[in-house]
Amino acid sequence: MCFSWLVFPCVLSGGGSTPSKHATPKTWVNMVNDFQNGALSTRLGIPYIDGIDVVHGHSAAYGATIFLHNSGLGVTRDPLLIKKIGAATALEVRANGIQYTFAPCIAVCRDPRWGRCYESYSEDPEIVRLMTEIISSLQGEITDDSEKGAPFVNGHKQKIAACAKHYVGDGETHLGENTGNTMISSKKMFGIHMPAYNDSVIKGVATIMTSYSSWNGVKMHANGKLVTGYLKNKLKFKGFVISDWQGIDSITDPPHANYTYSILAGINAGIDMVMVPLNYTEFIDGLTYLVKSKFIPMSRIDDAVRRILRVKFTMGLFENPLADYSMTKYLGCQVNFLRIALFKTVAYVCRYRHFNGCLFFNH
Ligand SMILES: *[C@@H]1O[C@H](CO)[C@@H](O)[C@H](O)[C@H]1NC(C)=O
Numbered sequence: 001m002c003f004s005w006l007v008f009p010c011v012l013s014g015g016g017s018t019p020s021k022h023a024t025p026k027t028w029v030n031m032v033n034d035f036q037n038g039a040l041s042t043r044l045g046i047p048y049i050d051g052i053d054v055v056h057g058h059s060a061a062y063g064a065t066i067f068l069h070n071s072g073l074g075v076t077r078d079p080l081l082i083k084k085i086g087a088a089t090a091l092e093v094r095a096n097g098i099q100y101t102f103a104p105c106i107a108v109c110r111d112p113r114w115g116r117c118y119e120s121y122s123e124d125p126e127i128v129r130l131m132t133e134i135i136s137s138l139q140g141e142i143t144d145d146s147e148k149g150a151p152f153v154n155g156h157k158q159k160i161a162a163c164a165k166h167y168v169g170d171g172e173t174h175l176g177e178n179t180g181n182t183m184i185s186s187k188k189m190f191g192i193h194m195p196a197y198n199d200s201v202i203k204g205v206a207t208i209m210t211s212y213s214s215w216n217g218v219k220m221h222a223n224g225k226l227v228t229g230y231l232k233n234k235l236k237f238k239g240f241v242i243s244d245w246q247g248i249d250s251i252t253d254p255p256h257a258n259y260t261y262s263i264l265a266g267i268n269a270g271i272d273m274v275m276v277p278l279n280y281t282e283f284i285d286g287l288t289y290l291v292k293s294k295f296i297p298m299s300r301i302d303d304a305v306r307r308i309l310r311v312k313f314t315m316g317l318f319e320n321p322l323a324d325y326s327m328t329k330y331l332g333c334q335v336n337f338l339r340i341a342l343f344k345t346v347a348y349v350c351r352y353r354h355f356n357g358c359l360f361f362n363h
Pocket residue numbers: 198199202235
């Protein structure tokens with residue numbers, strides 16, 4: 001590893017990527033700790049965060065408990081169940097040495113043609129709001145003395161940082177097109193899609209991911225009004241904003257047509273951490289150029305660094321940077337919750353069917 005961990009503060013495992021086929025928890029922990037030792041041996045010794053998509057249980061890990069997708073859990077309307085699932089999931093992720101999940105998806109799916117509708121708890125914003133309770137069990141229950149909007153991750157070895165996504169309006173794109181354009185009024189945006197973000201911020205969510213989609217033609221990855229103006233200034237969110245996978249690339253059409261512009265627009269909109277899965281030198285070179293030539297103010301970089309460090313401090317990463325092998329026993333031990341969840345979901349679906357003749361969408 002020869003890159004700077006200040007501009008490279010996080011490593012993500014892409015969807016389905018694992019250290020090896022059928023890797024044991026010990027192999028995962030070895031991988032995470034190898035990266036961590038690399039991070040700790042750099043000049044500043046700032047620990048990195050390891051993030052992975054854990055959207056229905058720790059599904060990339062062999063032997064982990066796989067829970068239902070959010071659409072299946074939403075029908076239970078049971079925040080206590082979702083809390084148990086969150087706690088179980090956090091333990092299984094920690095079993096592999098990982099401290100950060102790109103979940104929950106709090107999309108409000110308003111069009112069943114959207115191919116990712118199953119990631120949404122409901123078309124009803126009130127149910128989605130109820131289900132943000134999962135944040136309190138992935139990260140731990142926020143304490144009364146917490147500062148408004150500050151990230152909160154407790155129980156350092158058993159809890160993980162969460163990520164509310166995809167900010168915002170991903171569930172109501174035109175014709176249900178994935179990553180498309182959400183053409184709705186402010187009233188609908190703030191009445192339907194935004195409330196669950198307010199709830200997530202109040203519960204101390206550590207990070208929020210911007211959506212590939214646009215709102216009335218403006219890409220959310222470049223929407224300074226909503227990312228900085230609303231999320232950071234109005235809702236007082238003090239964790240960090242992360243881009244989606246190659247999300248800034250598609251600020252231009254076609255994607256990556258002008259990467260320098262993508263970096264400029266994304267960072268100035270308020271994105272604090274950028275997911276760069278392929279060519280990280282291109283990103284670092286572009287960002288360095290833009291800062292040196294003052295297209296991006298240093299105050300913006302300071303804000304991003306402060307937010308990322310705040311999340312790392314909150315998580316106890318500086319005190320406990322290395323994963324603990326004693327946690328490996330927790331992988332796959334949460335099947336009881338899966339049984340309960342399955343039973344409840346099936347029971348609710350059957351009842352709902354019986355009365356309404358339909359399942360998830362009430363159109
Ligand atoms: C956020 O939620 C809190 C608590 O429910 C409420 O008092 C506040 O008005 C909400 N803020 C916005 C901007 O909706």
